[in-house]
Amino acid sequence: xxxxxxxxxxxxxxxxxxxxxxxxxxxxxxxxxxxxxxxxxxxxxxxxxxxxxxxxxxxxxxxxxxxxxxxxxxxxxxxxxxxxxxxxxxxxxxxxxxxxxxxxxxxxxxxxxxxxxxxxxxxxxxxxxxxxxxxxxxxxxxxxxxxxxxxxxxxxxxxxxxxxxxxxxxxxxxxxxxxxxxxxxxxxxxxxxxxxxxxxxxxxxxxxxxxxxxxxxxxxxxxxxxxxxxxxxxxxxxxxxxxxxxxxxxxxxxxxxxxxxxxxxxxxxxxxxxxxxxxxxxxxxxxxxxxxxxxxxxxxxxxxxxxxxxxxxxxxxxxxxxxxxxxxxxxxxxxxxxxxxxxxxxxxxxxxxxxxxxxxxxxxxxxxxxxxx
Numbered sequence: 001x002x003x004x005x006x007x008x009x010x011x012x013x014x015x016x017x018x019x020x021x022x023x024x025x026x027x028x029x030x031x032x033x034x035x036x037x038x039x040x041x042x043x044x045x046x047x048x049x050x051x052x053x054x055x056x057x058x059x060x061x062x063x064x065x066x067x068x069x070x071x072x073x074x075x076x077x078x079x080x081x082x083x084x085x086x087x088x089x090x091x092x093x094x095x096x097x098x099x100x101x102x103x104x105x106x107x108x109x110x111x112x113x114x115x116x117x118x119x120x121x122x123x124x125x126x127x128x129x130x131x132x133x134x135x136x137x138x139x140x141x142x143x144x145x146x147x148x149x150x151x152x153x154x155x156x157x158x159x160x161x162x163x164x165x166x167x168x169x170x171x172x173x174x175x176x177x178x179x180x181x182x183x184x185x186x187x188x189x190x191x192x193x194x195x196x197x198x199x200x201x202x203x204x205x206x207x208x209x210x211x212x213x214x215x216x217x218x219x220x221x222x223x224x225x226x227x228x229x230x231x232x233x234x235x236x237x238x239x240x241x242x243x244x245x246x247x248x249x250x251x252x253x254x255x256x257x258x259x260x261x262x263x264x265x266x267x268x269x270x271x272x273x274x275x276x277x278x279x280x281x282x283x284x285x286x287x288x289x290x291x292x293x294x295x296x297x298x299x300x301x302x303x304x305x306x307x308x309x310x311x312x313x314x315x316x317x318x319x320x321x322x323x324x325x326x327x328x329x330x331x332x333x334x335x336x337x338x339x340x341x342x343x344x345x346x347x348x349x350x351x352x353x354x355x356x357x358x359x360x361x362x363x364x365x366x367x368x369x370x371x372x373x
Contacts, residue, residue: 002028003316003323004153008142010165012039012124014299015285016158017113018306021059024120026314031152032117033128033144035159039107039114044186044263045218046106047196047210047293050094051369052300053102055307057094064112069104070211072195080202082247091366101196101296103210103217105186129164130155135279154319155281156309161270163287169278175268178292178346180205181225183238184263189217190251203244205349209252219252224350225266234259267292267346271339274328275321282324284309289335291342295365301335304373330373341365 007023009016012034024030048056048069056065077086090100117124125144133155134141140155157165161175189211199207209219221241231237235256242253256262270290276283285302308330316323341361348356 001317002026003313003319005029006152007031007154007156007313008033008130008140008150008152009156009158010130011035011157011159011163011285011287012114012117012126013158013160013285013302014109014113015287015302015306016156017110017117018055018059018303019156019158019284019310020117020122021113021120022307022310023313024117024122030120030122031150032122032124033130034124034126035129037127039110044106044184044261045103045210045212046109046299047296048102048104048109049296049300049369050092050098050100051297052094052303053098054094054372055300055303057098058307059113059116061112061116062098064115065102065104065109068108068112068213069102070213070217071099071102072211073100074195076195076197078197078199078247080199080207080245082245082249091363091370093366093370095370103196103212105212105216105218129159130168133168133281135281137279140280153280154313157281157283157287158285158306159287161268161286161290163283165281166272166283166287169281169283171272171278171283173270173272175270175290177225178267178269178343179225179350180222180267180292180346182265182267182293183221183223183234183241184218184265185220185238185252185256185261186212186216186218187252187255187261189213189215190248193217193248197248199245200349203241207242207245207249209248219249222267228264228266231264234262234264238262267294269339269343271336274332275324276328276332277321277324280319282309282327289339291339292346294342294345295338295362297338297342297365297369300369301338304334305331308373334368334373337368338365 006029009032206222211217284305
């Protein structure tokens with residue numbers, strides 16, 4: 001018998017969905033409550049490294065993800081004028097039979113996972129979250145925001161970087177800005193763009209893009225964070241920043257016209273000390289750890305949390321602190337290493353460090369995440 005019979009997952013994003021699918025397939029009763037009124041995904045595109053693809057394959061959705069996205073196996077480094085400086089083979093962290101990287105539209109990934117959740121037999125209730133809970137040690141009594149109640153063997157807070165569950169547990173950890181902000185736009189993919197290409201320098205710290213489909217990609221510019229209330233004309237500002245870059249950026253810049261298609265966010269980070277649980281309530285994903293996208297490992301770490309927790313729950317015959325300790329032994333140090341490395345890469349750009357070993361740091365993280373957690 002699995003360690004639990006019924007589970008409430010707060011948050012229907014990447015981590016919550018990836019946990020619900022294997023638990024429901026194994027016959028557990030799984031409820032998801034999602035505060036948004038429908039399936040949603042902020043941002044324009046997402047870059048998934050091989051270790052993320054490995055989890056998606058284990059979930060049985062790789063064929064759909066592969067069909068919806070754009071895989072590639074190398075990284076291009078360019079000068080601000082567009083001159084190619086280097087082509088670097090990307091690490092196949094998911095194994096030799098998966099691409100090194102895949103770009104796709106965030107809403108596409110959300111839709112694929114939501115369909116798998118439904119087909120597995122889990123129930124998602126939209127427009128709801130947890131209002132209060134009481135952990136008896138044997139189960140958790142829950143009251144939802146619509147007044148309905150339920151009793152669960154386990155409650156999982158997968159409700160993101162500003163997790164309400166984390167606050168309700170009394171864990172006083174909040175996301176902190178790193179000092180960088182990113183402008184993103186989903187746009188047409190110019191002919192010849194077959195992978196991520198990055199420019200370090202020029203008007204921004206980073207100018208880059210990632211293919212997301214046969215004729216689409218998302219492009220991004222990273223600069224010092226600016227107050228959100230002073231953004232003004234987002235399209236005009238992003239166009240001005242893009243003026244400093246050549247190559248494909250000339251075509252990208254011509255498409256930066258509609259401010260409603262532009263997404264601006266600050267880079268933020270967060271790391272909860274172990275343990276991530278308080279009795280029968282546990283945090284996963286961005287609710288427990290979040291990092292800037294300098295290593296493109298955010299979604300991968302969320303997916304790994306879900307995979308490891310599901311494995312432990314389905315293999316154990318009881319739920320006690322030893323299970324959560326085993327979860328921490330496999331997840332905390334690994335997630336912390338990714339967060340810290342992501343922050344260090346950003347810090348090296350904010351304050352240039354002559355002896356910064358960027359390739360060495362990226363290589364160490366690639367070697368770490370190539371191993372299964």
